[in-house]
Amino acid sequence: MLDAIVTATGEIFTLSRMGWLLGGVLLGSVIGFVPGIGGRTTLAILLPFIVKMDPASALVLIVGIHAIGNTADTIPAILFGIPGSTSATATVMDGFPMAKKGEAERAMGASFLSSGIGGLIGAFTVLATIPMIRPLILTFGNPEFFMTAILAIVMIALLTGGAPVKGLIVGGLGLLIGMIGDAPQTGVQRWTFDQLYLSDGIPLIPIALGVFAIPELIDMTLGATGTRIAAAAPITSISTKWRGVKDVAANWWLLVRSSFIGSWIGILPGIGSSSAIWLAYGHAVQSGKDKENFGKGDVRGVIAPEAANNASDAGDWCLTLAFGIPGSATMSLIMAAMLLLGLTPGPKMLTDHLNLTLVIVWSLVLANLMATGLCFAFTKQLAGITKLPVHYLFPVLIVLIFLAAYQSTADWGDLVALLGFSVIGVCMKRFGWPRPPLIVGMVLQRLAETYFFLTIKLYGFSWLTRPIVIIIFGLTVWTIVHAVRRHSKAKAQA
Amino acid sequence: MESKTFRNSMLCVLALLLMLAFSLQPAGAQSGDSPFKGQTITIIAGSSPGGGTDSLARLLSRHFSKYIPGNPKIVVSNVAGAAGLIAANNLYNKSPKDGTAIGTMATGLTFRTALKDSAIKFELEKFTYLGQIASEGNFVYLRSETPFTSVEAIKKANKEGKKPKFGAQAKEHNSNVVPMAMEAILGIDVEVVYGYPGTAEILLDIERGALDGRAQSRGSLFATRSNWLEKNFIKVLAVTSPQRDSRLPNVPTLEEISPADKKPLLEAMYSVQGRTFAMPPGVPADRAKILRDAFAAMFKDKDFQQDVDKLGWNDELIRGEDLNKKVDALIHNESAMGFFRKILQ
Numbered sequence: 046m047l048d049a050i051v052t053a054t055g056e057i058f059t060l061s062r063m064g065w066l067l068g069g070v071l072l073g074s075v076i077g078f079v080p081g082i083g084g085r086t087t088l089a090i091l092l093p094f095i096v097k098m099d100p101a102s103a104l105v106l107i108v109g110i111h112a113i114g115n116t117a118d119t120i121p122a123i124l125f126g127i128p129g130s131t132s133a134t135a136t137v138m139d140g141f142p143m144a145k146k147g148e149a150e151r152a153m154g155a156s157f158l159s160s161g162i163g164g165l166i167g168a169f170t171v172l173a174t175i176p177m178i179r180p181l182i183l184t185f186g187n188p189e190f191f192m193t194a195i196l197a198i199v200m201i202a203l204l205t206g207g208a209p210v211k212g213l214i215v216g217g218l219g220l221l222i223g224m225i226g227d228a229p230q231t232g233v234q235r236w237t238f239d240q241l242y243l244s245d246g247i248p249l250i251p252i253a254l255g256v257f258a259i260p261e262l263i264d265m266t267l268g269a270t271g272t273r274i275a276a277a278a279p280i281t282s283i284s285t286k287w288r289g290v291k292d293v294a295a296n297w298w299l300l301v302r303s304s305f306i307g308s309w310i311g312i313l314p315g316i317g318s319s320s321a322i323w324l325a326y327g328h329a330v331q332s333g334k335d336k337e338n339f340g341k342g343d344v345r346g347v348i349a350p351e352a353a354n355n356a357s358d359a360g361d362w363c364l365t366l367a368f369g370i371p372g373s374a375t376m377s378l379i380m381a382a383m384l385l386l387g388l389t390p391g392p393k394m395l396t397d398h399l400n401l402t403l404v405i406v407w408s409l410v411l412a413n414l415m416a417t418g419l420c421f422a423f424t425k426q427l428a429g430i431t432k433l434p435v436h437y438l439f440p441v442l443i444v445l446i447f448l449a450a451y452q453s454t455a456d457w458g459d460l461v462a463l464l465g466f467s468v469i470g471v472c473m474k475r476f477g478w479p480r481p482p483l484i485v486g487m488v489l490q491r492l493a494e495t496y497f498f499l500t501i502k503l504y505g506f507s508w509l510t511r512p513i514v515i516i517i518f519g520l521t522v523w524t525i526v527h528a529v530r531r532h533s534k535a536k537a538q539a
Numbered sequence: 540m541e542s543k544t545f546r547n548s549m550l551c552v553l554a555l556l557l558m559l560a561f562s563l564q565p566a567g568a569q570s571g572d573s574p575f576k577g578q579t580i581t582i583i584a585g586s587s588p589g590g591g592t593d594s595l596a597r598l599l600s601r602h603f604s605k606y607i608p609g610n611p612k613i614v615v616s617n618v619a620g621a622a623g624l625i626a627a628n629n630l631y632n633k634s635p636k637d638g639t640a641i642g643t644m645a646t647g648l649t650f651r652t653a654l655k656d657s658a659i660k661f662e663l664e665k666f667t668y669l670g671q672i673a674s675e676g677n678f679v680y681l682r683s684e685t686p687f688t689s690v691e692a693i694k695k696a697n698k699e700g701k702k703p704k705f706g707a708q709a710k711e712h713n714s715n716v717v718p719m720a721m722e723a724i725l726g727i728d729v730e731v732v733y734g735y736p737g738t739a740e741i742l743l744d745i746e747r748g749a750l751d752g753r754a755q756s757r758g759s760l761f762a763t764r765s766n767w768l769e770k771n772f773i774k775v776l777a778v779t780s781p782q783r784d785s786r787l788p789n790v791p792t793l794e795e796i797s798p799a800d801k802k803p804l805l806e807a808m809y810s811v812q813g814r815t816f817a818m819p820p821g822v823p824a825d826r827a828k829i830l831r832d833a834f835a836a837m838f839k840d841k842d843f844q845q846d847v848d849k850l851g852w853n854d855e856l857i858r859g860e861d862l863n864k865k866v867d868a869l870i871h872n873e874s875a876m877g878f879f880r881k882i883l884q
Contacts, residue, residue: 182743186744241658314740370742371739385849386849389765392766491736
């Protein structure tokens with residue numbers, strides 16, 4: 046093992062490999078700003094060139110392109126309330142209100158640092174637990190996945206927005222919208238009205254943009270001429286990225302706990318970072334002593350999901366490399382690239398190709414540092430955008446939003462979905478209904494349904510007696526009781 | 540500062556619009572000797588980036604151009620949705636019929652045709668087929684520790700009320716079709732649990748012991764779980780291809796263990812396996828010939844063969860002309876289509 050570490054270290058710290066890594070990070074950051082392209086499509090486009098390279102350099106480049114995405118997708122989430130990807134949806138909750146308060150730089154500082162440290166904690170956690178991962182994955186089956194999905198939905202419905210009943214109703218609506226399309230078990234078309242576009246369900250990005258981005262954009266635009274995103278703050282307000290760094294230091298334990306949640310969810314195949322971020326966000330709300338600022342610009346609401354997001358990525362890599370189980374579509378593509386490079390993901394990556402695995406771990410660590418450094422360096426300039434008059438930003442943002450929505454499936458339906466959900470989003474915002482449970486309900490509906498049916502088919506009702514199911518059920522009940530108590534206390538005080 | 544940022548943002552948008560404009564640019568006019576000179580051929584992958592269908596499209600984009608006279612530019616466009624049906628509908632009805640649009644064809648399209656699915660907006664036999672590679676077939680395997688390690692053992696277990704549990708993705712996916720076809724052909728009872736999100740989840744449930752086995756394409760099994768074979772974790776019952784697999788010479792073909800009167804049904808099933816490319820109907824014969832010849836020439840390319848091997852697919856070629864005849868025969872073979880309907884309903 047020590048030999049392999051020395052060899053891998055020697056392999057990565059060469060001029061050309063570091064060049065490839067930096068190149069990947071830069072390429073990923075440039076393309077990451079173009080909505081709808083993202084890391085996955087970039088990798089798909091580059092695949093023919095990557096497979097001609099030597100395996101170590103190719104892997105280093107892939108890690109570089111991939112790593113920046115998870116750190117940089119938070120930028121539009123904080124600045125404009127536009128989630129760059131589904132894994133940035135939780136950051137919108139508190140990141141964007143912070144930007145409106147003139148604290149964009151602070152939010153980004155905290156976010157980038159949490160991402161970077163979360164990624165590192167994730168990488169080391171995964172490395173340390175490799176011998177235990179296989180038994181863990183095998184113990185955690187369909188019933189446990191189903192219960193985790195339920196816990197995530199309940200957590201978000203009850204803990205965001207301070208109105209548990211409204212949260213549950215919106216979460217339920219999200220579940221219903223998620224049901225549109227082919228039923229995974231029977232293939233029956235549900236609520237598709239003979240529209241082929243709806244057969245795979247409505248894609249998430251137009252909905253997220255409609256529900257989150259458009260209402261904010263409309264509010265900003267309807268303000269007086271010259272309104273800025275950071276309208277609530279005087280233009281001279283001092284809130285530097287270093288304040289964000291201090292926030293991270295002050296909430297160190299939250300960061301560590303969120304990273305563990307992320308790593309854990311990351312190594313469970315089939316759940317993915319979209320649950321990890323919301324579980325971490327829910328955990329931040331639940332464990333925080335003073336909760337009233339969540340949703341209004343609390344920095345803890347940025348730290349927790351960002352750390353969990355990058356940490357879950359490390360788990361995803363581990364699953365793909367060591368077990369040949371890609372946990373996401375991007376990882377499927379990386380697995381295809383590895384096959385073309387002559388590497389078969391699986392246990393042999395820990396024996397015959399251990400040095401390459403360690404090269405990847407090293408690259409992940411370095412790419413996280415580079416991505417964090419790069420984003421950190423431009424925080425001030427990026428935050429400056431929130432101080433521009435909105436009438437300058439509006440045309441750019443509206444084009445970006447429509448492009449991003451249309452890139453989902455390149456069908457007119459994407460634009461119809463965007464407009465339809467914009468109306469819903471505006472109404473929800475106007476009448477004080479929490480918006481995140483809608484997205485989380487939608488994302489988790491398919492997982493919950495699929496795993497519920499597989500559970501019933503494979504285990505009958507005996508799954509209810511599985512110990513981990515009972516523990517997660519207990520956590521779910523505790524979340525509900527906790528939320529109800531909190532709500533009644535708040536009512537009594539009011 | 541403000542005007543600079545604004546100018547930069549506008550430049551960004553302009554660049555984006557230009558990119559979009561270029562990506563939507565129609566194929567240029569014919570020039571030179573070859574009708575494809577200076578043109579752009581779009582390969583429509585009926586899936587999102589990542590996974591087998593997309594890899595296949597990108598494999599073609601990498602190797603195809605150099606064998607087409609005029610060396611046209613080749614780009615891949617992903618049209619995901621409805622397991623390749625949206626892509627096929629678009630290819631048939633909307634794409635140019637001059638050989639500049641090529642699509643991947645999902646095997647499930649044949650089964651949907653058999654089921655007379657109303658969402659289908661094409662006639663399968665009227666596509667201009669380019670060719671098929673990797674007529675790969677499936678291995679049907681079960682965990683070695685189950686009482687289902689041979690067809691006879693399954694029949695015996697059936698008498699005791701036990702059925703092997705197979706995992707599958709979707710109804711029209713081979714992972715469901717193959718075990719259901721085996722049930723109908725061999726007279727055994729099996730249970731297929733379908734609705735899995737992907738291959739990885741099925742493999743994990745086999746490892747957990749929640750499932751007994753599955754049907755998996757040959758290349759995919761070797762690429763993802765060759766260690767199961769090495770450790771005898773699984774017992775392969777049969778391979779669904781006309782010949783035995785040279786890597787597992789002791790595994791019989793499904794044909795070998797099937798009653799003689801069922802063999803035509805097996806042939807029908809084999810004919811829809813494989814990775815197929817097609818063009819819209821009505822592509823001029825001279826253009827179709829150029830592309831089919833280029834496809835066959837590419838197939839002999841060493842780099843291409845190497846890439847196919849690395850992806851774990853075996854390499855067999857069926858030319859487009861032959862495919863058109865095969866698909867036509869299959870669609871009009873009522874007993875085969877009735878068989879598909881029976882096992883899928």
